[in-house]
Amino acid sequence: MQTASTVRLGAVPVAPGHGALQPLSLDEVRITGGFWSTRQTVNRDHTIPHAMSWIERAGWAGNFDAAVAGTLPAERQGREFSDSEIYKLLEALAWDLAVTPDPDRADRYDALVRRVAAAQEDDGYLNTEFGRPGQAPRYSDLEWGHELYCYGHLFQAAVARIRTGHHDQLVEVALAAAEHVCATFGPDGLQAFCGHPEIEMALVELGRATGRRHFVDQAALFLDRRGHHVLEDIEWGREYFQDDVPFRDAGSLRGHAVRALYLAGGAVDLADENGDPALREAALRQLRHAVAHRTYLTGGMGSQHQDEGFGTDDALPADRAYSETCAGIASVMLNWRLLLATGSAEHADLMERTLYNVVATGPALDGEAFFYANTLHRRSTGEVPPSDTLVARAESSVRAPWFAVSCCPTNIARTMASLAGYLATRDADGIQLHQYAGCEIRTTLTDGRAVALDVSTDYPRQGAVGVVVVGESVGPWSITFRVPSWAAGATLTHGGRTRTVDPGTVTVTDDFGPGDRIELVLPVLPRLTWPHPRFDAVRGCVAVERGPMVLCLESTDVPGADLAEVTLDPTVPLVDRVPVPAQDPRPWVAAEGSLSPSESAGWGYRDRPWASDAATPVELPLVPYCQWGNRGPSTMRVWIPVAEGRSAVADS
Amino acid sequence: MQTASTVRLGAVPVAPGHGALQPLSLDEVRITGGFWSTRQTVNRDHTIPHAMSWIERAGWAGNFDAAVAGTLPAERQGREFSDSEIYKLLEALAWDLAVTPDPDRADRYDALVRRVAAAQEDDGYLNTEFGRPGQAPRYSDLEWGHELYCYGHLFQAAVARIRTGHHDQLVEVALAAAEHVCATFGPDGLQAFCGHPEIEMALVELGRATGRRHFVDQAALFLDRRGHHVLEDIEWGREYFQDDVPFRDAGSLRGHAVRALYLAGGAVDLADENGDPALREAALRQLRHAVAHRTYLTGGMGSQHQDEGFGTDDALPADRAYSETCAGIASVMLNWRLLLATGSAEHADLMERTLYNVVATGPALDGEAFFYANTLHRRSTGEVPPSDTLVARAESSVRAPWFAVSCCPTNIARTMASLAGYLATRDADGIQLHQYAGCEIRTTLTDGRAVALDVSTDYPRQGAVGVVVVGESVGPWSITFRVPSWAAGATLTHGGRTRTVDPGTVTVTDDFGPGDRIELVLPVLPRLTWPHPRFDAVRGCVAVERGPMVLCLESTDVPGADLAEVTLDPTVPLVDRVPVPAQDPRPWVAAEGSLSPSESAGWGYRDRPWASDAATPVELPLVPYCQWGNRGPSTMRVWIPVAEGRSAVADS
Incomplete structure (x- = not known):
């Protein structure tokens, strides 16, 4: 018999119940300057409006209106998963509105939610691609249909909304859809799952945000059903869907990279909720193998265009690197979950590498064009994509404004909007700084003591990271700094003393008073x-x-x-x-x-x-x-x- | 106004009307020993029966019966192009029956032809995938439907039949289908073409074999329409279909490798028929660029799994080499056409490289399993494919007996059955030996003189190639040997004198008498x-x-x-x-x-x-x-x- 879950709120991207470290919310960490501040501002001022415009131009938001008007499937626009782009954009708006309130943007959010809600059917089903006359029946194509994947992003938008203090129409829509999913795919329902994982993380998180334990149970059912050859075999093999072997038995992340990483993220969430460390160990084992044999220098994952997949060990062509932007985001999500669970700096290291070299590479500096794949070697310039037309796929050396499979722009948008939630954590002893950005941290330790500190840095352009304690003395507590694995020779200065610190983490414990200063210098040469x-x-x-x-x-x-x-x-x-x-x-x-x-x-080979x-x-x-x-x-x-x-x- | 074509017969794989060299027919060259003799025997005794069995087991031959029974599309088996496998097998049987008559096999050929013929519609249309209630309309999917591609292979089977002395039901079926194609896609018809080239070569050849000039004209229409963005754009770009730029303007073979090579073959055929050397120059330019920048050491072409395509210049990953067996065959077909047209040994060199290292690699030594792609680097063994089941695609380190896209086995079968037709040529002065195999050549020079010679060799295991003249003296004539580009230091012995010969070609001219002997020794170290x-x-x-x-x-x-x-x-x-x-x-x-x-x-990069x-x-x-x-x-x-x-x- 499962017990009821505790409702866990706070504006955090993920809210596990246990683990070595606790996340800090967007109320507790505010980015104030530097690299990521610039990126977050561009995201707010350019990427989000750009995406709001393109979901209309591409007709993807209009699909919901067409559903209401009864003009589907004739008027449907976009790929089978286009609903999810609206949900990811709603999630981005939810986080963004919490960081920077904006009444006009809030109104536009509400208007978009109303259009989505109007398309929901009485039993909670919501998808513009399936189930109507002339469309394929509901759940008739779990391999490719993405219905549950779309729900996953709907649920994550709702979680963002709940955690930023709202219980609005989107949340009601998500809850009705989640109940429909549990009723349809529960223990006595369809013994199947979605070809594209995502709903696993989302159901656990929605369960955490609402206390509805059966959402977590449904996620566990989806995970456990997988790996038993339930989905149809395909040309690329069942590993594409991670349906080749059960998650607990798999030796590596494999198959479609985004799918593999989202699934592993869901597994870590379930390990936390169900007290099932073996599940987390399986995720860790898969990740470590992939990091050793299937990861680019950038942190990018996925080396095969054919199946957007990991491919085999050690096959990491620079010129054909797929390294999808969304796989980078999924890797950040997985590593953040493992960092919270284990406290191990290896995950923060990989997050940093991936954030700077994959997630930050996807969008143009102006925030209005995107790479889908992130090659490490480009031999020809390619054609410049038109700025006002949706292109088949972003494959030039110049980023494209929007494309048929535009999953990256909205994924970037939600990640940048919630980025402050990934910088630091707390435990009973203190604060842990994992990513370095100019920011203000105002929080309480898990034992209830209020602490406050400001971080100022021009990292990664410069290596100095200065921390100033702002709050009053609360007795001894700790500030922990991550020292990246490449940063041999880093130094830490505190109380007038400078010492060399090794890669890993370094902790300063003191009865800090206002104005106390610590400086970490990372050798960014x-x-x-x-x-x-x-x-x-x-x-x-x-x-x-x-x-x-x-x-x-x-x-x-x-x-x-x-x-x-x-x-x-x-x-x-x-x-x-x-x-x-x-x-x-x-x-x-x-x-x-x-x-x-x-x-x-003429012939490129000789003796x-x-x-x-x-x-x-x-x-x-x-x-x-x-x-x-x-x-x-x-x-x-x-x-x-x-x-x-x-x-x-x-x-x- | 087009003139009538001359009917050109003789059991040759391709019969151009002009050109530096003339092909010899299967009546004139007989393989008697060595590497290719073994392969041809395996083809006859194993590959052809294996394919005849599998087209039944996979239900692809049965599709024709189902068409007659009216049970399509419900009972249709296989991919949209499966009809073509039956036609390629019929072509293989046609050549094979000419080389090695076999009444029982001839009966089985006839029986298969009857089943095909029964499915043809009154207006000549013949395809089991389109046009019936419940199927997509005829020619509604030229990008992917392969209808004209299938006709192409039908026509090539008919050409083989005509050239080996038969005018049977298959020929009638092909002629009716070809007239239907001309009526449907002619100057006033559908202004379109097939996403997969093949019919261009086939129509020219059928025109050559029948004297029906309008078949050649139809091929020219198909070629000229291409390259003007007629087909839909797709994720991989229009170069996939060679519809990005007109054939005459393209700088390289590009896009889907088999398509590009078949199209270029058709262009060379049209250059010959229409006295249009610019078309041949365009094919040559495309080929030379691809040879310099887009060809594996094996001669294999196509480095991208995603689109079975050439990819960009200099991107030739060993581990992801696609190098499809059929692309190797297509390259042999193109280079043979260019060799006949120009006489240039570069084409015979590339044919040799491709025959030994791609075409011979596709099939297992037992002739009953096949690689689809031919990688140059395999890091994991992969699973052994089941011997009695059709698999999704041949992707293990062990060849698969049959697979969903089993285009290679029947392509191998027709190529091996007609291989003797690719070894040597003639002109007014003599005989040119391009590929070295134990064989007997009995022919007349283009000036009418009868000549005969026997080649004995254990090449490529050993480097000695011995030629003995068999026929009586007919005055001075020549025997030309290709000296491969790698064969610096080769020697030629004739009349008691041994001399070093340079890569390229070397010609011995003499008033040869019976028993005269020439020995070429190639340094196969x-x-x-x-x-x-x-x-x-x-x-x-x-x-x-x-x-x-x-x-x-x-x-x-x-x-x-x-x-x-x-x-x-x-x-x-x-x-x-x-x-x-x-x-x-x-x-x-x-x-x-x-x-x-x-x-x-764990991390594979360090300082x-x-x-x-x-x-x-x-x-x-x-x-x-x-x-x-x-x-x-x-x-x-x-x-x-x-x-x-x-x-x-x-x-x-």
Whole structure:
């Protein structure tokens, strides 16, 4: 017999009941400056309005009106999962309105919710693609239909709304839909699940937000049914749906990357709710394998275009990196859950890498165009997508404003709007800082003591992170800093004493008083990075990183050069030249290299090594990978071949 | 006003009206021994019966019966293009029956033709997927429907039948269908074409075989309509269908590889029929670009699984090589047409490479299982496909007996059955030997002189190719030998004199008498091959070739080793050890290398090169790539990393 769940509120992206660390809400952490502040402002002022406009232009919001008007399926627009884009946008609005109240935007939110609500059927069913005359019957295509996936995003929007203090029409719609799902797919119902996981996390979270324990139970049913060859076999194999083996038995994240990561997130949530650590261990095992063998330097996951999937171990082609923006977001969601559960800095490290190099790469700097896939090597510039037309898919070197499978823009929108919720945590002893951004933290420790601190930093442009305690003395408590794995030589200054701190975490415990200051300095100098020999696709190449940022060479910065002919000399020290001010788009780092054209015959294979005819020295200016493709069509590479005979490490 | 075409017969795979060289028919060339003789026998005794069995088990032949019974679409089996498999099999049977008459097999051919013919509609339309109540209307889905593609294979089967001396029911069916196509898609008809080219070659050939000039004209209409954005745009772009730019303007083979190659074949045929050399030049330009930038060492084409496509320049991942067997066959068809037109040995070279390393790789040695894609690097063994079940797609390291998109088996069958037609040509001066196999050639030169010669060779196991003239003296004539591009140091012995001959072609002219003997010796010793630096995916690796054969390292031959840890030392000479007898499956060559495990952390990227903990010397036995995967599940690689600091060339 299941017990009732405790209702857990607070404006947090996820609210587990147990775990090493507790999340802080958007009321408790406010981003005040720096990289993520800029991104959040762009999200609010550009990405969200852009998405609100495009769901109308593309007709995806209109599908709900058409449902009411009885003009479906004739007038239906968009893919089978387009309803979910409206829900993700509603979630983004919910978080955004909590961070920055705006009556006009709140009215537009309400208006959109009314249109969604009007399309809901009496028994709670809500989907514009199925169930009407001329449409396929409800739940007749669980492999591809995305009905439960769409509910998942509806539920997450409702959770955001509940946790930001509202019980509005959207919440009523979500609850009715969730009850319908439980009635339809419960223990005595359809013994099936959705081809695209998402509803698992969402049902657990809706259960947490409402105390309706049966939502959690339904999520557990969905998870446990999976992996027993329930869905149809397909050309790409059942691992595409994670229906090949039960979740608890799988050795790696596999198949479609977003699906695999969302499912693992749901498993961690269920592990928490059901006191089932084996489930969390399975998620951790799958993630660790994927991190070792199926993850790009950027943190990006998914190396196969064919099935948007992980592919096999060690197959990580730079030029065909899929590394979908949404998979980056899903990885952040999974790692945040594991960080809360375990407190292990490895998850915060991977979140940071993924946030800066995948999530921040997806959207253009202006917030109004997007990459769907995030390649690490682009050999041709591609056509510039039209700015006013929906394109088949974003595949140029220039981001596209909207595309047929536009799952990324609204996913970006909800993530940026709730980003403050991912920066820090608390426990009874103190505050843990996981991601560094200018912010204000005002909270109570889990033992009830009120604490307050301000973080000021220009990270990752600069390595100094200053923390000033604002609140009054409450007796000894702790401030814990994450020291990223790359940050050997970091220093911490407190009470006039500076010491070197090792990667991992470092904790300062004190009876802090107002004005007490701690400074962490992370060595964000540029460094060369070598890939493991198993990663065949980038053998003989190096990448350049600087702090948490992966850098890249963009053709814009080496005019006239063919990036296929560039080599980098790793024996020459890299030069750090981060521009001031922050908005300056110029390169951050310079490397030394050569332009080394090789004789090119018709046939590209011969019986001796290919030598360069004449190598010309060239400076290689490098930009943060997340900024590439913002200056017009270009070619680009993250991994740069090492000059012949120069495989040694730079002395510096 | 178009003139009537000349009827051109003779049992040849393609019969152009002009060109530098004339094909020899299956009556004129008979394969008598060696590599291809074995393959042809396996094709006759195993692959053809296997395919005849599977088209019944899979229900694809039954679709024609169901059409007659009126039980379509309910009882339809297989993909939308399954009709074409029956036609390709009929073509294979037509060639095979000409090479090796077999009354029982001839009866089975007739029976299958009767079932096909019964399904043809009164106006000539013939397709089991479209046009009936409950099916999509005829020609309503030219992007994906494959209706004209299916006709193309029907016509090619009829051409084979006509050219091998029959005017049977299949020919009547094909002619009625071709007239229907011309009536429907003619100058005043549907201004469209098929998403999958094939009918262009087939219509030209059917025109050549029947003298019906309007078939050729219809092919020209199809070609000229293409490239003007007639078909719907799709996620992969219009280049998938070659509908992005007109054929004459395109710079490279592009999009779906089989489609691009078939289309180019049709263009060369039209160039010949219409005296339109610009069309042939366009095909040549596209091919040469693809050969330089979009072709694997094996000759394989197509590097993207997503769209079975060429992808972009220089993106040639070994592990994700698509290199579809059918694309190899299509490349052979295109290069044969260009060889006949131009006489240039580059096409015979590429044909040889493709025949040994793609076409011969597709089928298992027993002829009853097939690769669809031909990867150059396999990291995991994969599951063994069931021997008695149709699988979704052949994607294991073990070939599958039959699969949903089983286009390769019947394509292999028709190619192997007609292979003798691709070995040699004639002109007024003599005979040109392009591919080396034990064979007998009995023909007349284009000036009418009868000549005869026998070729005996164990090529490519051994490098000696002996030619003995059999016929009586007819005055001076020539025998031309192709010297492959890799064969520097080849020698030719004639009249007691041995001389070195350069790659390209070498011609011996003499007033040959019976018993006159010429011996070409090709240096089939193993050699190392380096990839151009633009091919990022195989940087720092070498391959081993031996004569025309690409070799590979298969895990079967290095028990216990992880192929990810193998390096090859290019400074140690390769050891040739081709086993005797020919059927011995043991490796042909040994290289020296090391097992060099590298420390493996969770995260595969670090700030210094990865060194091996301990390198252990290991012998690397190498098998012909076309033989791999015949000894149970295995891993495999063609490109082997070069040992650190050993990038020099071997002295030998």
